[in-house]
Amino acid sequence: MSDDVVVRIEGLHKSFGHLEVVRGVDMEVRRGEVVVIFGRSGSGKSTVLRCVNFIEDPTAGSIEVSGMRLEGGYRTRRKREQVRQLRLHVGMVFQQFNLFPNMTVLDNVTCAPRCAGKGSNDEIKKRGLELLERVGLADKSAEHPIRLSGGQQQRVAIARALAMEPDVMLFDEPTSALDPELTGEVLSVMKTLSTDLHMTMMVVTHEMGFAREVADRMAFFHHGKILEEGVPSELIAAPQHRETSAFLDAVL
Numbered sequence: 001m002s003d004d005v006v007v008r009i010e011g012l013h014k015s016f017g018h019l020e021v022v023r024g025v026d027m028e029v030r031r032g033e034v035v036v037i038f039g040r041s042g043s044g045k046s047t048v049l050r051c052v053n054f055i056e057d058p059t060a061g062s063i064e065v066s067g068m069r070l071e072g073g074y075r076t077r078r079k080r081e082q083v084r085q086l087r088l089h090v091g092m093v094f095q096q097f098n099l100f101p102n103m104t105v106l107d108n109v110t111c112a113p114r115c116a117g118k119g120s121n122d123e124i125k126k127r128g129l130e131l132l133e134r135v136g137l138a139d140k141s142a143e144h145p146i147r148l149s150g151g152q153q154q155r156v157a158i159a160r161a162l163a164m165e166p167d168v169m170l171f172d173e174p175t176s177a178l179d180p181e182l183t184g185e186v187l188s189v190m191k192t193l194s195t196d197l198h199m200t201m202m203v204v205t206h207e208m209g210f211a212r213e214v215a216d217r218m219a220f221f222h223h224g225k226i227l228e229e230g231v232p233s234e235l236i237a238a239p240q241h242r243e244t245s246a247f248l249d250a251v252l
């Protein structure tokens with residue numbers, strides 16, 4: 001694998017019972033690249049993302065993250081350990097923020113590195129505060145999540161995912177549970193991850209403004225496959241398929 005490919009998805013299939021949701025997806029994401037995945041509800045976008053860190057085990061195909069390649073379609077004890085290793089390289093942010101309600105904001109951010117023994121308590125705390133600063137929440141470190149807005153909670157979730165220093169961040173519709181006025185603050189933090197940290201990101205979103213401004217590439221999903229992909233400005237201006245065009249007309 002060439003050094004700058006962080007994620008390689010090959011021949012990915014995923015079925016739930018008789019329902020084949022992902023029907024042959026191949027994709028590479030290079031270091032520092034931001035790829036937006038979009039398409040109709042039910043087209044398999046979230047499932048592909050969830051296969052990257054084996055929240056869903058692929059029915060067939062392989063996933064490679066940071067040089068570690070794992071096949072789908074079987075379960076062994078060894079594979080469970082490999083999945084655990086692979087996940088150390090992947091941060092994920094979900095539509096629902098999934099913060100621990102009984103912990104402070106800072107504890108939410110530091111609990112994974114603390115469990116993994118990533119440094120001394122002081123180092124972990126310092127790094128947690130730096131991450132909260134990065135997402136604009138340094139003053140909220142002692143609060144509990146319930147006291148924060150949805151946008152602030154999602155920014156804590158981003159800081160928490162960054163705390164394990166992943167090689168790639170996966171975002172599954174990170175703003176779709178938010179009111180429009182809170183969406184901007186989350187997208188703006190995501191943009192800084194790309195501009196300041198050159199973070200590699202795969203983002204399922206219908207925020208075409210974000211795609212146009214931040215993404216290097218966009219992939220349109222249709223019935224479990226990539227129907228077309230390209231540079232955002234070109235794909236949005238001149239989609240090659242009727243389905244892409246109809247979808248863009250609906251969301252723009």
Ligand SMILES: Nc1ncnc2c1ncn2[C@@H]1O[C@H](COP(=O)(O)OP(=O)(O)OP(=O)(O)O)[C@@H](O)[C@H]1O
Pocket residue numbers: 016021039040041042043044045046047048
């Ligand atoms: N764990 C599961 N068990 C059974 N069916 C599932 C499961 N997860 C997803 N599906 C089904 O797979 C299909 C694709 O779902 P997926 O969430 O990947 O689509 P999506 O394109 O991300 O759509 P949305 O934007 O609505 O999230 C849907 O029909 C969904 O109901």
